[in-house]
Amino acid sequence: MVDGLKSRLARAAAGVAALALAFGLGGCSLATPSLDEAVDETPAQAIADSELVQAGTLTVALDTSDAPQVITGTDGELVGYDIDVATALAENMGLKVSFVNATSPSSALEGGEADIYLGATASDESDDISTEGEVLQNATAIFGINTGSTSAASTTVSASDLTSARVGVQDGSASQEALARVNVVASSTYSNVNECFEALAAGEVDYVACDATAGGYLARSYEGVFFAGTISSSTSYGIAYLSSSSDLADEVNNALDALATDGTLDAIHQVWYGPVPLSLSNEVISGVTLSTDESASDDESASSDGEPTITEDINSLD
Structure with missing residues (x-):
């Protein structure tokens, strides 16, 4: 190099x-x-x-x-x-x-x-x-956060964990649709991914569902944020x-x-x-079952709703 x-x-x-x-x-x-x-x-x-x-x-x-x-x-x-x-x-x-x-x-x-x-x-x-x-x-990914009193073991997240947790997501996004496909209803919705991560850092939600690259980019700026896995085909x-x-x-x-x-x-x-692996093919969260036609539906959703919506806030990070 x-x-x-x-x-x-x-x-x-x-x-x-x-x-x-x-x-x-x-x-x-x-x-x-x-x-x-x-x-x-x-x-x-x-x-x-x-x-x-x-x-x-x-x-x-x-x-x-x-x-x-x-x-x-x-x-x-x-x-x-x-x-x-x-x-x-x-x-x-x-x-x-x-x-x-x-x-x-x-x-x-x-x-x-x-x-x-x-x-x-x-x-x-x-x-x-x-x-x-x-x-x-x-892919659509899940991000969580560890506080100083939280065990590192909590970075292991299953589908059942998500169903009982507070999950934040951008309203009307492909990630919100991906949550619905795995039978998870978001407890809080936000206008963009930046707000989702602000809520995660403030303790308002336990997890954020969003585009993996946008989430990984934002995760670098918050202490304790970890990549838990994906809930959609990559x-x-x-x-x-x-x-x-x-x-x-x-x-x-x-x-x-x-x-x-x-x-x-x-x-x-x-x-x-940051924490997002280069390859996401084998990062599906335990208990999540992907349908055979999900890749096509994800592409269509992403093109129709533009998920994730990245506001000017994300440009100010670097």
Whole structure:
């Protein structure tokens, strides 16, 4: 990993520490793999300029409104998990990186605006668009909080625990629907995920149900918050290419494999999503049974209600 990404991760981790101090959360910690022993080197360019939209540059399309995967700072700079993953991919390939905003792969790739689209799902595939690799998983998750007098064993949560607990959720969200599918009725509803976590920290609810990435992002700022598991099928997000760009796809996939193998991907994930594991496939809470058609219904719910609604509050966290 080269200096550029290490510097970005250090700034992100420092931002979390500063936030904890600002809110009086001195006990909040962010455990991330050490980057000090990473080898600093500049790899040779892995792909010919003729395969790229811009010479010497990996041009990455992504949805810049998809917080917290991408967050626009007050200075206009893009930060977030997707930004750091794209930067790491480019650096591994010996390339610079640039970003363009796009809500779907087709417009950016078919229009020649970008080389890849980061954050694609299988539903984005077509005759002209291929999706490969996995950079992120997401699902409806449950978060709890431990106080100083609470045993660490309480981080183990079952479906029966949820039915008798006070659970907070964003009103009208896909997470509220996911709770209903596992026969849990939220005791309190809020207008956004930020308010859910404020209620959790204040002791107004025992658990929060929300999008795993949004919850993991916010959990970093509250002492004692833990990830309990998921209550829905996980959705996989990968990288989309033009189907004709097979050489580029091969090189990007090689770079992604390298990041997964050397721990870089996990390090970036821990910086941005704290306690949430990189893979959610085996994190379903005990006693929760997922229906066979749940993945399709989750995708439809997420697109229809925009869950989770991330207000400007989440942008102020870093």
